[in-house]
Amino acid sequence: MYDEYDHRKLGPQMDLFHFEEEAPGxxxxxxxxxxxxxxxxxxxxxxxxxxxxxxxxxxxxxxxxLWVQSGHWDNFRELMFEVRGxxxxxxxxxxxxxxxxxxxxxxxxxxxxxxxxxxxxxxVVHRKEPSGSLFGLFRLRQFTQDDGHIFCSADQVEAEVARxxxxxxxxxxxxxxAAVEVVFSTRPEIRAGSDEAWNQxxxxxxxxxxAAGLRPRLQAGGGAFYGPKLEFVLKDRQGRDWQCxxxxxxxxxxxRFDLRYVGEDGGLRRPVMLHRAxxxxxxxFIGVLLEDSKGALPLWLAPEQVLVASVTxxxxxxxxxxxxxxxxxxxxxxxDVRALTLGKRLREARLRGASLVAVIGDEEVRxxxxxxxxxxxxxxxxxxxxxxxRCLAGPFREGRCW
Numbered sequence: 001m002y003d004e005y006d007h008r009k010l011g012p013q014m015d016l017f018h019f020e021e022e023a024p025g026x027x028x029x030x031x032x033x034x035x036x037x038x039x040x041x042x043x044x045x046x047x048x049x050x051x052x053x054x055x056x057x058x059x060x061x062x063x064x065x066l067w068v069q070s071g072h073w074d075n076f077r078e079l080m081f082e083v084r085g086x087x088x089x090x091x092x093x094x095x096x097x098x099x100x101x102x103x104x105x106x107x108x109x110x111x112x113x114x115x116x117x118x119x120x121x122x123x124v125v126h127r128k129e130p131s132g133s134l135f136g137l138f139r140l141r142q143f144t145q146d147d148g149h150i151f152c153s154a155d156q157v158e159a160e161v162a163r164x165x166x167x168x169x170x171x172x173x174x175x176x177x178a179a180v181e182v183v184f185s186t187r188p189e190i191r192a193g194s195d196e197a198w199n200q201x202x203x204x205x206x207x208x209x210x211a212a213g214l215r216p217r218l219q220a221g222g223g224a225f226y227g228p229k230l231e232f233v234l235k236d237r238q239g240r241d242w243q244c245x246x247x248x249x250x251x252x253x254x255x256r257f258d259l260r261y262v263g264e265d266g267g268l269r270r271p272v273m274l275h276r277a278x279x280x281x282x283x284x285f286i287g288v289l290l291e292d293s294k295g296a297l298p299l300w301l302a303p304e305q306v307l308v309a310s311v312t313x314x315x316x317x318x319x320x321x322x323x324x325x326x327x328x329x330x331x332x333x334x335x336d337v338r339a340l341t342l343g344k345r346l347r348e349a350r351l352r353g354a355s356l357v358a359v360i361g362d363e364e365v366r367x368x369x370x371x372x373x374x375x376x377x378x379x380x381x382x383x384x385x386x387x388x389x390r391c392l393a394g395p396f397r398e399g400r401c402w
Contacts, residue, residue, distance in 0.1 A: 005237055007290040008136040014295060014353040016303070017137075025134045025141030027283060032352070035303035035332055040282055041122060043301070043395065044146045047171055047278060051163070053120040053148055058100035060124065064090040069256055070099045071192040075225040079127045097123040098275060101149040102257050105271075111262040115271065116156055120148035122282075137287030138242060144282045150274040151259070154204070157272055161208035161230070161247055164276050168232060168245045171278055174395035175289060175298065181241070182214050183231040185222030192225050193252035202228045204272075205249040224275075226252040237291040244285055248275040296375055298395065299355045305332040305391045307349040308370075311342055311361035318365045322358065322384055329388040350375070358387060 002009040011017045016033030019026075029037060048055060061083050067073040072080065072095070081093040094100070101119045110117045123145050133139055150160050165182075172180055184206065187198045205228050209216055216230060223229055232245035250273040253259075260268040279285040289297065299305060306326055310319040316337045326333035334354070336345045346357055358370040359379065372387055373379035 005291055005294045006136075007138075007287040010290050010295045010353075011137075013351055014290075014303075016290075019136075024131060025129060025139075027137065027140065027142070032303040036286065036297070036301065037282060039301050039303070039332075040279075040286065041146075043171075043174070044122075044278055044282075047167065048120050048148070051118065051167060053118040055120050055122075056101070056104055057121060058097060058104075058123065059094075061091050061093045062099065064092070066099050067092055070102075070253060071225060071256060072096070072099075075190055075192060079129070081126050081128050093126040094123070095125050095127045097121050097125065097145065097147040098149065098253060098273075099257075101147075102253060102259065102273075105149075105151050105259060106257070109261075110151070112153065112264050112269070115261060116150050116152035116160055117261075117271075118148065118150050120146070123147045137283040138236075140281070140283055143284070146277050146279045146282060148276050150276065151254075151261070151271040152274065153261075153269065154272055157204050157249065157274070158208045158211050160274055161205065161249075162212035164247050164274075165209075165212040165214055165230070168278055172232075172234070172245075175301075176292065177234055179235070181233040181235075182209070182216040183219045183222070183233055183243075184209060184216035185219045185229050185231055187223050187228065188221050188225060190225060191223070193227075193255070197251045197255070198228070201249045201251050205230065208249075224248055224250075226250045227275075229275075234285075234288050234292075236288050237294075242284060242288055244280045244288070245278050246276065246280060249273075250275060295353050297353060297355070299374075299391060300393065300395050302353060302355040303332060304334050304349070304352060304354040305356060306372075306387065307334050307336055307346075307354040307357045309336045309342060309345050309349075309357060309359055311359060313337060313339060315360045315362065315365055319360045322360060322370060325384050326358075326388060326391075329392065331388050331391045356387070356391070 015030050017027050017029050080095050083091040104119055125145055126142050129141050152160055227248050227250035229246050229248035231243045233241045234244050254270055254273050259271055261271055263269040308319050308323040310316050319337050323333050323335040356372055356374055358372050364370055369381040369383055371379040372382050
């Protein structure tokens, strides 16, 4: 049995998502849950724009030859879903987006003037996790990475890591996560690349973390097979650690793919590749956020920002008009004018996670306003314009607009 704030209970209760036996480790997103997912994507996209990333989209599976070249076939194959079908060669659903972004870099052929070259993707990936390890949104077989790769010169590494780290910590604060543990994960036993390359990669990443003001905890052997990484760890409600954001320094894949850019002197230079993600898995982040907030998501992110309800059916026309005005303004509003008691409708709205309830009775119709209440607060009358402004204020708006 799940306790009341377990995300596996909150998801169906709030009409966000559910799971089915026919698709183990994969999520069925319901309409309100997809609203939440899209709002989270929009927040990440705003960060991508601020950080000058170019968003791309790449295929879902590739032939074996690409995975052999990247090293995943030898070092990651146990987690890959192989695809047979009508393909003449072996192939696999992608567990990562890195090789596809490398192909994008190769096509772009940037010069030193265009570095850092930054690509990002909301990439749906598949990993063959053992059935016993599947755990709600926290560990899935199909999930969405807010994946990104930075191709840069060696002397740009420190600034890029510092820029990413500062931006990520600020980004997490917008969700209410102030305590973030940073972990420095070094070379694993099974890895690609020479010891010389690993020595250089670990040295550069450690120096970059220090320059960014980070004091990470060492996790020996926890790096990816191609490079060391900084992991940004959030705790769920029970104190369990979940890696979310990450930045990894990779000297291996640029060598395996023989990546080059034209340097200032006209010669060919090898780029450094940084793998980074703000959330890691959007699904996992939603799970952590649901449990941390106990289902009371921040107003700017809530799939149901406002429930509009009439006291009786006598005010239905006015309630519909207010709902329409909120929708037109871009507010995620829902209308409830069912022939049920107001108390029952409001209790149902709270269970679904509605952030605000806007009630319309005879007095509200007379004065042209709505009676708005947030969780645990007394209601107050405000204009529809003020209500819209509050809902659209964004993650960093403090206090109320009325």
